Amino acid sequence: MHDESSAGDQLRYLRRSRGLTQESLAERAGLRPGVVKKIEGGGNARIETYHALARALDVRTSRLFESGPPHRDRRGDEDNLVLMPLRQAIAPAVGAAGPLATCGTVEPDPDLAQMRRTSDALADSYHRDEYATVAEVLPPLIHSAHLAVRHFDGGADRTEALRLRGRVLQMAGRYLVQVRAYDLAQTALRHAVEDAATSGDQAGVAAAVYQQGWLLIRQGRLDEAEQVSVVTADDAEPRISRASRAALGAWGKLLVHASSAAARNNRPNEAREMLRLARTAGVALGGATAVDNGSWGRFDWRTVAYQAIENQMVAQRPTRALALAARMPPLPKGQTFGRRHLLDVAQAHAMLRQSDDALGILASLRSETPEWLRHQRLAADVFRDARRARRRALSREQRALGEFLGAQ
Known part of the structure; x- marks a missing residue:
């Protein structure tokens, strides 16, 4: 039955x-x-x-x-059985002989090339908002990564196994932050930083610290979020004249995150200074975009501009935020880079009681990227603010939008 x-x-x-x-x-x-x-x-x-x-x-x-991925409205992960496979992979029971999941396991020799391909494919799935696929593939991939690290006891293969495990755990942490399983995300990201540092993967360190920063902000640990981003950015600071796109992107993303934490921590001067440095990285890229989907994502001059607008919203200056947003070029159809910025724009409209504009942006995001939108608490908050600002009743489509966001 x-x-x-x-x-x-x-x-x-x-x-x-x-x-x-x-x-x-x-x-x-x-x-x-x-x-x-x-x-x-x-x-x-x-x-x-x-x-x-x-x-x-x-x-x-x-x-x-x-069972599907955890629902957007679940606030904790302690009693979330949906996350059990990930919990067993990231934080297995440990005995005297080591993690229970790998004790006595008979497996063929690890195939690092295949693990790398699977990891890259999973990163692409995450960026396509295929969270069900991510939740399904991550546990066995993490298990394989653990086995690979245990199998290789030295040399280049062990270094690569550590690098891959760090990347996979960073991806797990990113997903878990998205679905608000914060405690488990913290465990994954801590191990990701350790593996990346041990294997000399500077981009991996930057990515894990960047994701850890978002986690710390969501936990209200704003001082730590700013400090860990600044310290890591200092370590990763490239020589601008000869820096690669990847180095500029990793450095820039850390600085942008430090600015975000400082703005939320009521440190506007520090927030502006971090953006000034991040703008240096964006200018050095010219018109190019630095991309590492399996790590810190994307970075270019727009990343800095979007953060400047977000900081205006943190400071409760919606008119200024909209003025800055009006200078930005429109996003190409189907482009997910910048969708978080659109939530800031929608929030600004709602704060100014421009409910039709706010709801219109939410409806557009729902049409183009529904799976991502349903995990954004800000979207539900914007909907509620826009509804309160309205004098007219909601349309049928707007009521359906509220139901979709769980904001009714």
Whole structure:
């Protein structure tokens, strides 16, 4: 017998991740409008009904009876069984002979090249917002990385195994911060920094520290977030005249993050100084963009400009933020770089009681990048602020947007 409540939860997750209302999914599946609402409320359905819904969602029918990634509204990870495979991989039980997960394990010799390809493919999946794939592939990949480090006891292979494990753990930390599993993210990122430092992977250190900084901000540890970013940026500071794009990008991202932490910590002078230094990295890149999807992501002059606008919002200056945003070129269609900036713009409109503009941006983001948007707490806050600022009732589409964001 199927666990109907789990099927209902999974159906709701899949529907929202595709930006569908209950009514639109039922129509796409050829079912009565109330069927989806019934199942999501814990009701029973025939297997043929589940099949029709799975077909409409373009997933296996069995997917409706599996646990999905943790829901956006879950605030902690202590009782989140969905994260159990990741928890076992990142923080396995340890006995006298070592981590339980690898004790007595008989495995073929690690294939570092295959691990590297899998890691690169998973980084691409993350940047496409394919969080279900990330959650599914990360645990066995981390397990393989642990085995590789244990297998190679020296030389270039061990160094590469450590580098790869650091990259994989950094990716796990990034994902876990996104879904707000902060304690487990901290464990992953701490080990990622250690592996990257041991293997001499400076970009890996920068990436893990950058993600750790976001985690610290979310925990309210603003002094530490600023300090760890500044210290690491000092260590990573390149010689501008001969620096590679990767070196400039890693340095610039750390400085931008230090500015973000300083702004939130009510240190505007320090925030401006960090942006001034980051702007140096952006200018040195010219019109190019530094990219490392498996590490710190993307950096160019726009990264600095977006952070300057965000800092204005932190300082509660929405008019100034919109004036700066108006100078920015429009984002290309389908471009995810800059979508966090659009949330700042939407928030500025909501603060100025320009609710139609704010809701319009949210609707556009939902259309273009729904899976990312549903994990953004700021999006729900903007929706609530825009709704309070309205004198007119919400339209049907706007009500559906609020339901999607969990902000009703």
